[in-house]
Amino acid sequence: EVQLVESGGGLVQPGGSLRLSCAVSGFPFSSYEMSWVRQAPGKGLRWVAHISDSGRSIDYADSVKGRATISRDNAKNSLYLQMTSLRAEDTAVYYCARGHILTGRVFDYWGQGTLVTVSS
Amino acid sequence: SYELTQPPSVSVSPGQTARITCSADTLPEQYAYWYQQKPGQAPVLVIYKDTERPSRIPERFSGSSSGTTVTLTIRGVQAEDEADYYCQSTDRSGTSVIFGGGTKLAVL
Numbered sequence: 321e322v323q324l325v326e327s328g329g330g331l332v333q334p335g336g337s338l339r340l341s342c343a344v345s346g347f348p349f350s351s352y353e354m355s356w357v358r359q360a361p362g363k364g365l366r367w368v369a370h371i372s373d374s375g376r377s378i379d380y381a382d383s384v385k386g387r388a389t390i391s392r393d394n395a396k397n398s399l400y401l402q403m404t405s406l407r408a409e410d411t412a413v414y415y416c417a418r419g420h421i422l423t424g425r426v427f428d429y430w431g432q433g434t435l436v437t438v439s440s
Numbered sequence: 441s442y443e444l445t446q447p448p449s450v451s452v453s454p455g456q457t458a459r460i461t462c463s464a465d466t467l468p469e470q471y472a473y474w475y476q477q478k479p480g481q482a483p484v485l486v487i488y489k490d491t492e493r494p495s496r497i498p499e500r501f502s503g504s505s506s507g508t509t510v511t512l513t514i515r516g517v518q519a520e521d522e523a524d525y526y527c528q529s530t531d532r533s534g535t536s537v538i539f540g541g542g543t544k545l546a547v548l
Binding site for chain 2: 355357364365366367370379381415420422423425426427428430431432433
């Protein structure tokens with residue numbers, strides 16, 4: 321069974337930093353592209369970042385470019401998102417999502433999400 | 441940047457057909473994908489590459505494409521289909537992922 325489990329969310333002060341993790345199981349992690357997608361309370365989905373299966377190719381949404389770092393450890397079956405200089409508008413549920421094997425920019429499995437709240 | 445435009449809401453009665461549209465100038469060049477999201481749950485992929493349906497998704501879900509508009513059709517709508525539906529595509533380079541604003545499907 322494919323499973324993605326996010327952790328690391330919580331309350332952070334504006335300007336602070338956070339590292340989110342996503343532990344995966346049930347599929348060959350090193351063969352799949354991965355992304356982070358977020359959803360502000362009561363709002364729609366917004367893509368945050370993408371990483372290739374090897375980790376050598378990375379892309380970011382303009383809204384987080386320069387403040388976010390996506391990475392992966394294929395030996396540990398884990399995906400990460402480091403966020404710095406956090407702002408109130410970064411408050412959201414952050415999902416890790418598996419890229420479809422045919423095209424990595426569509427997501428066939430999602431975790432349940434971890435809530436990040438940026439507030440003083 | 442570009443946007444995918446969806447209607448905010450669609451209402452249907454049980455057993456009827458629901459159609460949710462998504463429009464953008466890039467859709468003739470890039471595939472569209474559809475997700476269903478129920479309250480408090482993660483999104484679920486229901487249509488990929490405009491018209492393909494994952495094996496675990498019921499046959500009543502289908503997708504179509506015409507020019508700059510893609511459509512998610514749900515035939516014989518059931519109460520359990522009440523959810524938010526999001527279309528998704530990529531920019532012309534295929535790099536940035538874009539989601540539509542979402543459509544709330546109400547089953548009255």
